[in-house]
Amino acid sequence: MTDSRLLQRLAALAFGFALAGAAVALDPRFKDADGDLVADTPADTIDPATLVFAYTPVEDPAVYAKVWDSFLRHMEKTTGKKVQFFPVQSNAAQIEAMRAGRLHVAGFNTGSVPLAVNCAGFVPFAIMGDEKGLFGYEMEIITYPGSGIKQLADLKGRKLAFTSETSNSGFKAPSALLRSEFKLEAGKDYTAVFSGKHDNSVLGVANKDYDAAAIANEVMRRMFDRGVVKREQIVTIYKSDTFPTTGYGMVYNLKPELAKKVQEAFFTFQWKGTELEKEFAKQGVSKFVPISYKKDWEVVRKVDSAMNVAYTCK
DSSP states (O other): OOSHHHHHHHHHHHHHHHHHTOOOOOOTTOOOTTOSSSOOOOSSOBOOSEEEEEEOOOSOHHHHHHHTHHHHHHHHHHHSSEEEEOOOSOHHHHHHHHHTTSOOEEEEOGGGHHHHHHHHOEEEEEEEEOTTSOOOEEEEEEEOTTSSOOSGGGGTTSEEEEOOTTOIIIIIHHHHHHHHHHOOOBTTTBEEEEOSSHHHHHHHHHTTSSSEEEEEHHHHHHHHHHTSSOGGGOEEEEEEEEEOOOEEEEETTBOHHHHHHHHHHHHHOOOTTSHHHHHHGGGTOOEEEEOOHHHHTHHHHHHHHHTTOOOOOO
């Protein structure tokens, strides 16, 4: 099944759950006077001497410290601040770091963005895109050759790896799809396990530790390009329509002048010849492009509503 219908089904499910009262709201400590669904800048702002940046959790954070180095040096020149790379081990740890004031600028994975917005005061404003400003990735459900899994219905009785409960493509979207279209429930019709990261899920399928996995194909493509996994080790049995990819932004309470310079750093960074270009250009992206959380993450919020997710902050 191709999957222009996936978003239509999720939208219909989301409408039903919205009527049932699924909560989608900013934490009470934030204000949203302009209705853009992200926290407004408060009167009491911060102006840290060192800006801390974190990229979404990956298999080898040390590799990405090098990938992001030229960008962080550019941000230092633009903002006049020291910028430090902070390797995070999980989506939850990344959100908690921003909520606690230890993280100022970040790239959150697609599914974590709404939780980061609502609980940590994350203000997303950019995404990686091509020269025309287009961006996105697809959710794929993958298996290995000879697994006996040819279609989604064949997942019954098998072991399916998700990444984490905050992940859009690694849990929310595939769970909603399997439940609504194939009446497959985790724990009842198939065994669900959590790998922690997309990289782990892809490796687990390639090594036959998992029968199948739901992953973001942008991560898998990077693994192919680096030779971590061979293309012939993976078989795709499902591919969705396009979702927004990692959202980049900052904590809501940066001093306005500093916040403006942080945004400037993203949109003036020249990719050519950098490690960032080397790592991501094969996906067709070549710059940071502006996004709107209210508009561009609407489909993700609908998936969350379909899963009856409430953005409650503990």
